[in-house]
Amino acid sequence: MSTRRTTTERLGIHAAQANAPHESRAVTHAGAAEVEGFDPGARVTVNKAYKMYVGGAFIRSESGRYFQSRGASVAGSADPDVVNVPRGSRKDARDAVLAAKNAGDGWAARTAYNRGQILYRLAEVMESRRDELATSLERGGQDAEQAAREVEGAIDRAVYYAGFCDKYQALVASLNPVAGPHFGFSWPEPMGVVAVVAPERPALLGLLSTVLPLIAGGNTCVVVAGSEDPRTAVVWCECLATSDLPGGVVNLLTGQASEMAPHLAKHREVVAMDVWSADADLRAAAEREGSGNVKRVRTHGHDETERLPSDAGQGLGFIERFLETKTVWHPVGV
C-alpha cells in the first residue's frame, strides 16, 4: 500500500463521512440499542462482499478505500441496506487496462460465432438470475415492476447482440470497385481497449447497452460503473463470470468516475472512450486528455442516455462506432 496516501484516505474515512450515519436501530434508552424481536436462535445470514471485477477476478481496490452504497430495503433479501463498495483508484484503472489489453488479442481472435454463443450464454445466465438482478435494482430504488421490466430488457439486449456478433461484418464491410486491376475490400476490426463511463440509469440496461456492442465487436473494455447503484453492476459481473466470457474482456471498476475517467482518457493503451452520464466538465476533460494518443472519444448527453431503454438504445451504430475499417488491396492478374 502506498505510503503517500494519508491514513484517513487509506481507511476510507472520507467516503464513509460522505454518507449519513446508519440509523436503522432506534434508541430506546440512554446508552443501549435494542432490536425488536431479535431471535437468538435464528440463523444469521451471510452478507456478500461487493467487489470490482478485473481480469476475471473479483477484487478490492488496491487502495483499500471504499464507499458506502445505501439501498432501499427489499423484503426477503439477505443483503444489508448499506454495503461497502470498493472505491477504485488510478492504479486500479491502470491494472484494469492491462487486463483488458492482455485479453484483447484472444477475444478478437475468437470466431464471431463463438463470441455470439458466449453472449447468448450470458443471456441464459441472466435469465436464471433474474430475481437476483431485479432485487438488486429494487434495492437501487426501482419499484418491483420497473425492476422486472428492466431485467427483461437487459436479457433481451444480450440476446440481440449475441445474434449480431457474426452479422455486422457483412453490413459494414465492402468490396471496393476500384478503377484498376486490383481486388480491394474493407472489413471491420475491433479498436482494442475501450474505456466506458457507464450510464447511472438505467443501472443494468444502460450498462449492457453500452458494454455489449463493444465486446460484440471484439473490443475489450474497462468500465467505470455508475455510483448510484454499483451493486447491480457487480451482480451483473457475477453473470459475466459464469458465462464463458474470458477474464479481462469486461473489467468493471466501482468508485468515482471523476477520479478515474480523466486518467483513463490519458492512458495510451486505451484507444477509445465512451462517456455516458458525466457532467459537461468531465466529458470535455475526456475529449481533451484523449488527444494525447488521438483517442476516439465519444461523449453522450442526457437525452441520449434517456433513449437507451428504448429500441433506439440498440443497433448497428452502437457496434460500428467502435470499429476500425481495414482496407486491403491486391493485384489481379495471371
Add this chain to the structure above:
Amino acid sequence: MSGELKKTSEGDAVVPALDFGRAWEYAPSPEATDHVHIAPRQELFIGGRWVAPRSGKYFDTSSPSTEEKLAEVAEADERDVDDAVQAARRAYDRYWSKMRGGERAKYLFRIARAIQEKSRELAIVESMDGGKPIKESRDVDLPLAAAHFFYHAGWADKLDYAFQGRAWRSLGVAGQIIPWNFPLLMAAWKLAPALACGNVVVLKPAETTPLTALLLARIIEEAELPPGVVNVVTGAGATGAALAAHAGVDKVAFTGSTDVGKRIQRAVAGTKKKLTLELGGKAANVVFADAPLDQAIEGIINGIYFNQGHVCCAGSRLLVEESVHDLVVRKLEDRIATLRVGDPLDKNTDVGAINSKMQLEKIRELVAAGEEEGAERHTAPCALPTKGYFFAPTFFTGVAQSSRIAREEIFGPVLSVMTFRTPDEAIEKANNTMYGLSAGIWTDKGAKIFWMAQRLKAGVVWGNTYNKFDPSSPFGGYKESGFGREGGRQGLLAYTELA
C-alpha cells in the same frame, strides 16, 4: 548466418551492380506552360465572391523548384474566417440543405467534368506550386481528383441506402484544413463527400500550395454552385486554427501532421463539433524472401519515392526478411541510380522538388540524425539542380528500431531498412510505432498476405502493391494516424449524423 545469405553477400558475381554508362541520360522534355496564366494576386473566395482580406495582408507562394514567386495570396484572419463561416451557414440554410440529393449530385458531376476539362492546366499549376513531377500530377492527382467528385456525386441521392436504413442528416458547416502534399486531390477528398452529404464547406488550403484550390474555387464558381456552399480561405496555421475554433463550425476535418492533429483535437474538446483526422504515418513495407523481388523493388521505390516521399502513407520503413536483405539492398542501389531527380515540369522526372525550404531542412536534420545514430546511408549518385529545394533519393541500412529515422515521419525521399527472421517478428516490428495508417506486404503466398493483413495495425494494407488510391476505397488510420475514413461508403460517416 545462413549459407544462402553468405552466397548473396559474396554474390556481386551473382548480382553485379548495374552500370548504365550514359544510357540513362534523357533529353529534357518540359511541359509547356505558356497557356497557363496565374493571376499575380489571389483573393479569398467567400459567399461566391472574390474578396480581399480584411487585414489587407498577402503572402507569397513560390515554386519550390525555381524559388521564384508565382503569386501573392490573401491571408485570411479571424474576421475573414468568420465571414466565410457565416456565408456558409446562410448557404446551408437557404440552399444546400433544402435541395434534393439528385440536384446536389448534378453540381458535383459538373465539378468532376470541369476538372477533367481543365486537367492540364491544373496539373501544371500543381507541379509549379508544389514541386511534384508533372507525370504524377497529370496521371495520379488530377484523374483521382475528378474521380472523387464523380464518385461522391452518385452518393448524394442514395444516402438512404448507405446506412442500412438508419435515418441520417447532414451536419451543417464543415471546416476543412488540408495539406500541401496533394493540394488539389486533398481538396477533392474533403469537398466531395461533404457536399454530397448535404454539408457546406469552408476550405483552408496549405500556405505553400494554395493555387490549385483557388482554381478549384473558380471551377465551383463556373459550375454555378449556390454562393457560399464552398468558401476558400487561404493562410497559414493561424487561419486554420481560427477555422477549427470557430463556434459556427459543426464539423472539423483535418489532414496533416499528428502534432497539429492533436492540437485540433484539444481545441474542439468540449464542443459539439464532429472531428475526423487523417494524420501522419511510418508505414512498414514488409518483404518476405519468397516475394517476387523485382516487383517488390518497384513497389518499394514507388512506396517511398512517390511524390518525393511527401506521402502520409509512404512505405518509409522497409522490413526485409534477413535471407534476402543483401540482395534487396543491391537491387535498391541499382534502382535509385536510375531515378531522375529535377524539374517537376519535365515529363521524364521521377522525383521533383521538396515542397518547401522548411521541409528540406527537416529532411536534412533527420538524415543527419540517422548518420549520427550509426545507420549506413545510401544516396542516389545524381546531380541536383542548383536552384530550388531538392533531395536525392536516399535509404539507410543497419537502422535500429529505436533510431529517429525508424520512429519519426520524415516526409521525404528517405527509407529506413530493417530486417526480420520470422513472420511474428515482422508483425512485432511493423506494429512497433505510434502510427497505423498503412502497410505493405510482399510475398508469393496468398495465405501469408491475409495472415499478415489481419495482424498489421494499419488502416490500409497493400499486398504485392503499394500506394494505390481510389474514391471507392476507404482510406484512413489506426492509432495516432487519426480517425475516420475518406472514400467509400465508410467515408460518408464522417459527414453525416445517424439516428
